[in-house]
Amino acid sequence: xxxxxxxxxxxxxxxxxxxxxxxRGIVRALARANANIVISGRGAGPLAETAEEVxxxxxxxxxxxxxxTRMADLQHLADAALDRFGAIHxxxxxxxxxxxxxxxxxxGITEQQWxxxxxxxxxxxxxxxxxxxxxxxxxxxxxNVTSRSASQPNPMTGxxxxxKAGVENLTATMAVEWGHMGIRVNGIAPGVVxxxxxxxxxxxKSESRRQRQIDTVPLRRLGVVDDVGxxxxxxxxxxxxxxxxxxxxxxxxxxxxxxxxxxxxxVNERMKAKESA
Ligand SMILES: NC(=O)c1ccc[n+]([C@@H]2O[C@H](COP(=O)([O-])OP(=O)(O)OC[C@H]3O[C@@H](n4cnc5c(N)ncnc54)[C@H](OP(=O)(O)O)[C@@H]3O)[C@@H](O)[C@H]2O)c1
Numbered sequence: 189x190x191x192x193x194x195x196x197x198x199x200x201x202x203x204x205x206x207x208x209x210x211x212r213g214i215v216r217a218l219a220r221a222n223a224n225i226v227i228s229g230r231g232a233g234p235l236a237e238t239a240e241e242v243x244x245x246x247x248x249x250x251x252x253x254x255x256x257t258r259m260a261d262l263q264h265l266a267d268a269a270l271d272r273f274g275a276i277h278x279x280x281x282x283x284x285x286x287x288x289x290x291x292x293x294x295x296g297i298t299e300q301q302w303x304x305x306x307x308x309x310x311x312x313x314x315x316x317x318x319x320x321x322x323x324x325x326x327x328x329x330x331x332n333v334t335s336r337s338a339s340q341p342n343p344m345t346g347x348x349x350x351x352k353a354g355v356e357n358l359t360a361t362m363a364v365e366w367g368h369m370g371i372r373v374n375g376i377a378p379g380v381v382x383x384x385x386x387x388x389x390x391x392x393k394s395e396s397r398r399q400r401q402i403d404t405v406p407l408r409r410l411g412v413v414d415d416v417g418x419x420x421x422x423x424x425x426x427x428x429x430x431x432x433x434x435x436x437x438x439x440x441x442x443x444x445x446x447x448x449x450x451x452x453x454x455v456n457e458r459m460k461a462k463e464s465a
Contacts, residue, residue, distance in 0.1 A: 194425045196223035200273040201424055202265060203227055204256050204316060205283030207234030209383035210333065210413050212241075214280055217417025219247035223424070226269040226276075228254040229283070248273075256283045256312045266323040278424035279320035282333045284309045286348035288389055293455070294346040302347050309351035314358055317373065321362070327370025329424045332359050333416075336379045336439050343452040352377075356435050363433030372432035374423050379404075379439025381411035400451075406441035 191197075201218050205211040207229035218225050219242045227242070227249055229235050235251045242249040252268045254261040269276050285308070290301040313332055320330050335352040342349035355375065362373040380401050386392045392401075392410075401410060416438050422428055423436075437443075 193427055194221055194421050196221040196278075196421065196425060198224070199277040199424065200224040200226065200269055200275055201278035201280065202269050202276060202320070203280045203282055204254065204265075205229050206280075207231050207238050209385055210378065210381055210416050211280075211282040212238050213413025213415075213417040214282055214420045215242060215249075215417075216245070216414065217421045218424075219245040219249070221421045221425070222247050223278070223421075224273045225249040226252055226265070226272070228252045228265050230255050256281075256316055257308060259315060262312075262316055262319045266319050270323060275326060276320065276323045276328060278329045278331070279316070279324075280331045280333070280420050280424075281313045281316050281320075283316075284313065284333065284352075285385070286345050291345045291348060293344065293459075297347060305347050306351045306354075309348060310354040310358075313355050317358070317362055321366055321369070321371050324369070324371055328372070329428070330362070330371065330373045331420055331423045332356075332373070332375045334359075334375045334377045334435060336377055336437065336442070338377060338435075343449075344455060359435065360433050367432060372423075372428070374428075374431060374433065375435040376416060376419050376423070377435050377437045377439070378416055379411055379437070379442045381413060381416065383413060404442045404444065405439070409440065411438065411440065 201223045203211055203215050206215045206227040215225055215227055215238055225242060225247055227235055227238050239249055239251050250272050252265050254265045286305050290304045317330055332355050334355050337349035338352035338356045359373050359375045382392055392398055419436055419438055
């Protein structure tokens with residue numbers, strides 16, 4: 189180890205869903221650590237904007253379009269990274285979400301809604317890990333972005349929390365199975381982070397909703413995407429070379445999800461009122 193702490197010069201790191209939201213924040217932090225970055229995602233516009241930002245910081249990067257729910261795309265992502273940079277040292281599985289149309293009270297969740305959320309967040313995170321591990325012929329660091337939802341009840345987003353809990357459990361097993369290959373596997377569990385997506389979905393639009401969320405955070409604010417990236421840099425860096433199987437929370441200290449029960453009561457009341465109207 190030499191030079192600055194957390195310097196990623198010469199290390200190649202793949203980021204899924206790197207065009208926007210937390211993924212873009214991760215790419216930005218990797219660029220500041222001078223990693224070779226492979227930015228992937230589905231939306232061409234956000235990917236190009238992110239690549240432009242990386243270029244202005246001065247880190248080497250390529251863009252590789254990738255829908256993580258397609259095995260061929262994932263394999264192509266690994267191959268493209270190897271073609272361009274020769275090795276893969278870090279792989280951040282950030283792609284994931286629960287579209288508002290796919291979540292709701294568990295009593296009404298359809299098989300299609302279940303599959304959409306659980307496949308994206310659990311199944312495809314796993315296969316991305318597997319493809320990453322096979323491509324890391326000389327060891328490496330895999331980082332899975334999970335969620336505070338993994339370790340608490342999640343009224344209205346139940347199968348999302350279950351999928352993220354599954355990712356955390358698999359992270360522990362992969363860390364055990366792949367340790368002898370020099371591959372570390374860790375997770376980052378963010379609390380509520382304000383992204384363009386969250387703002388446009390409306391869940392963060394109302395001031396009272398926003399305040400209810402802030403009330404669960406000892407550090408008295410919601411997260412921003414740049415709160416998450418530096419931890420990803422650390423977990424990929426050589427400074428973390430004895431850290432594996434860990435899930436690190438990034439949540440302003442909010443261990444207790446105050447208010448989820450009152451939120452559930454509120455939703456139930458609203459649904460009852462709708463039914464009787
Ligand atoms: N924001 C939060 O409060 C929060 C809290 C805890 C955990 N997280 C987790 O953090 C990660 C990023 O969340 P975010 O809030 O930044 O995301 P977001 O704004 O909701 O956007 C979803 C991200 O996932 C990518 N994605 C979705 N489906 C994909 C697919 N099939 N193939 C490739 N990429 C796909 C999107 O990329 P494209 O659409 O451009 O392809 C985008 O980067 C997710 O795993 C999420 O579960 C978020």
